[in-house]
Amino acid sequence: MSDEKVAAKSEFTLPSLFVDKNTSYHYANHRHSYSEELFRLISDFCKEKLENLNLAVDVGCGPGNSTVGFTKHFKQVIGVDISESQIALAPKDIPNCQFKVGSATDLEFLPAASVDLLSCGLAFNLMPKKEFLAEADRILKPGGTLAIFGYSSPRCSDQVMDDLLQWMHDKVIPYVGKELIEAWELYPDLELPYPGWIRRDDLMITQMMSPEGILGLGKLHRRFLIENGHEEINLLPEIEDRMAAALQEIRQYSDGLDFEMKFKTVVIMGHKPLQC
Numbered sequence: 001m002s003d004e005k006v007a008a009k010s011e012f013t014l015p016s017l018f019v020d021k022n023t024s025y026h027y028a029n030h031r032h033s034y035s036e037e038l039f040r041l042i043s044d045f046c047k048e049k050l051e052n053l054n055l056a057v058d059v060g061c062g063p064g065n066s067t068v069g070f071t072k073h074f075k076q077v078i079g080v081d082i083s084e085s086q087i088a089l090a091p092k093d094i095p096n097c098q099f100k101v102g103s104a105t106d107l108e109f110l111p112a113a114s115v116d117l118l119s120c121g122l123a124f125n126l127m128p129k130k131e132f133l134a135e136a137d138r139i140l141k142p143g144g145t146l147a148i149f150g151y152s153s154p155r156c157s158d159q160v161m162d163d164l165l166q167w168m169h170d171k172v173i174p175y176v177g178k179e180l181i182e183a184w185e186l187y188p189d190l191e192l193p194y195p196g197w198i199r200r201d202d203l204m205i206t207q208m209m210s211p212e213g214i215l216g217l218g219k220l221h222r223r224f225l226i227e228n229g230h231e232e233i234n235l236l237p238e239i240e241d242r243m244a245a246a247l248q249e250i251r252q253y254s255d256g257l258d259f260e261m262k263f264k265t266v267v268i269m270g271h272k273p274l275q276c
């Protein structure tokens with residue numbers, strides 16, 4: 001299906017954000033890998049109800065960064081994204097992993113009760129929730145797991161760089177839209193329709209980032225603002241100036257210009273009841 005057709009099927013406007021090739025490129029280049037610990041935690045949770053982990057489906061998979069980590073734990077993994085340009089950037093050489101263009105609310109290629117895990121990384125906030133949850137319930141096996149996860153804006157161990165990140169965050173917040181804020185705040189109100197569901201927000205992604213990588217976050221924010229109708233808000237020149245000043249200050253006490261970034265991670269997961 002073409003991007004336009006898939007996007008047209010969704011009533012939501014924000015997914016169009018990721019149809020754009022520039023956004024996909026920036027996303028793929030400045031995305032963050034989730035921790036091994038997160039993929040293991042979710043897989044172990046699945047094993048509480050299902051002995052064999054056969055099929056995991058990751059919807060809103062982007063370029064595959066929320067998908068590939070499951071290939072160690074499941075026989076087969078399928079990543080699905082509404083954006084053709086995101087799928088084009090996903091890896092093609094992992095034998096037990098494939099990627100498809102499609103909508104999370106319409107997974108017709110999957111039979112009912114066929115999936116052990118349905119995951120959704122940093123994308124639930126972009127989807128029509130009722131339709132998504134109904135489709136999740138259709139494709140999950142009884143005892144299968146629904147796992148929704150994401151991460152917040154980063155913090156940096158260097159105070160000067162952290163101040164710059166906080167400034168970027170505060171500047172962009174008024175314009176990004178409630179869907180992105182929901183994710184950045186780690187889905188504070190999300191409750192799953194499955195009894196006994198749990199929320200873990202004690203995990204962290206730790207990643208080294210160069211100044212260029214941090215500027216990349218600013219470029220991604222710029223794409224979000226353009227898509228949200230705020231083309232006139234261009235923070236990039238000021239971010240670049242502030243970055244240059246920050247680096248000058250940092251060079252006075254440090255030779256290294258790679259920064260340790262920490263992204264707080266949340267996962268909300270539950271088992272589809274064995275008997276309805």
Ligand SMILES: C[S@@+](CC[C@H](N)C(=O)[O-])C[C@H]1O[C@@H](n2cnc3c(N)ncnc32)[C@H](O)[C@@H]1O
Pocket residue numbers: 010014015018019031032059060061062063064065066080081082083086102103104105120121122123126127128
């Ligand atoms: C922020 S990215 C997340 C990518 C990746 N899962 C991650 O954790 O980094 C959100 C993705 O959700 C996709 N998306 C939005 N609505 C969707 C829908 N209804 N069905 C499938 N994918 C959707 C977008 O195209 C985008 O690639």
